[in-house]
Amino acid sequence: MTDPGFACCTPVTGTPISPEQADQVVPLLKALADPVRLRLVSLIAAAEGGEACVCDLNDAFDQTQATISHHLKVLHSAGVLDREKRGVWVWYAVRPEALTAVATLFAPAPLAGARA
C-alpha cells in the first residue's frame, strides 16, 4: 500500500462517482475520520518541516503509546503519512497529495463547461 496514486481530482459534484471510485477514496476518508488521527495529521503537518517524531506525538495525547502507534499505522497504510526511521526514533511526514485529493474531491464543481 502507501500508493501515491489516489482517486485524484474528481470532484464529487458535477458528475456522480462510480462505486469503484468510492471504494478507492473511502479508505482515505475513513483514516481521517477520527479525532485522534485528525489531530495527528494536523500536528505533523504544522510541525517544523512538516514532520514529527513519534516521541513528541505521544506526549500530546492521553492515549497509550500503543494506541498512537496504531493510529499512525492506519494513517500510513492509507497513504496519508510517510514513515522514516532515524536511529532509535521514527519520524512521520504528511503526504500533501493525500490531503489535496480530499480537498479536490469536495471542492465546488468546475462550474461545468470544461467537461465533455
Place this chain on the structure above:
Amino acid sequence: MTDPGFACCTPVTGTPISPEQADQVVPLLKALADPVRLRLVSLIAAAEGGEACVCDLNDAFDQTQATISHHLKVLHSAGVLDREKRGVWVWYAVRPEALTAVATLFAPAPLAGARA
C-alpha cells in the same frame, strides 16, 4: 442538529487543530467516509438542481430501501443533506457549505505570512 455552522475554514495544515475542533469536524468526515453515502452525496449533487428524490436513489443501489433511508438520515444529521417532503415523495439536497468545509480543512496551507 443540521446546524449550518461547521468548524469552518481552518486548514488542518499550518496550525494544529484543537481536540474540540477535531471532535466537531469528525462527525462530518465520518458521515462521508462510507462508499454508499459518498455515492449518495455525489448522485444528489450531480443531479438536476442539486437535489434528488429518494425513489430514484433507491434504484441506484443494491442495498435495501431501509438501508438507503438510514444512510440518508446519517447524512442529514451530519448537516450534509437537506430534506424536503413534496407530497408522497421526499427530496434531498446537498448543503454546499458542508462539502466546502471539508475541502477547506484539507486545502494547502495559506502559505504562511498571514499568521501571527
Place this chain on the structure above:
DNA sequence: CGCATCCATCGACGAGCGTCGATGTCTGAT
C-alpha cells in the same frame, strides 16, 4: 556483555456501524 529506551505487534475487550426483514406512518387515489 547487559540494560534502558523507542516503537511496533499481539490478543482481548466493549462499543459502534452497516445491513437486513418487518412494521409503522403518512399521502393520494379509487
Place this chain on the structure above:
DNA sequence: ATCAGACATCGACGCTCGTCGATGGATGCG
C-alpha cells in the same frame, strides 16, 4: 373507507474499530 405506494423506524445480527496491557524487536549507551 379502503387500498397501494413512498419513506421512516425498530430490533437484531455480524463485523469492524478504538482502546488497552503485555510482549517483542531494534538501537544506542556504559
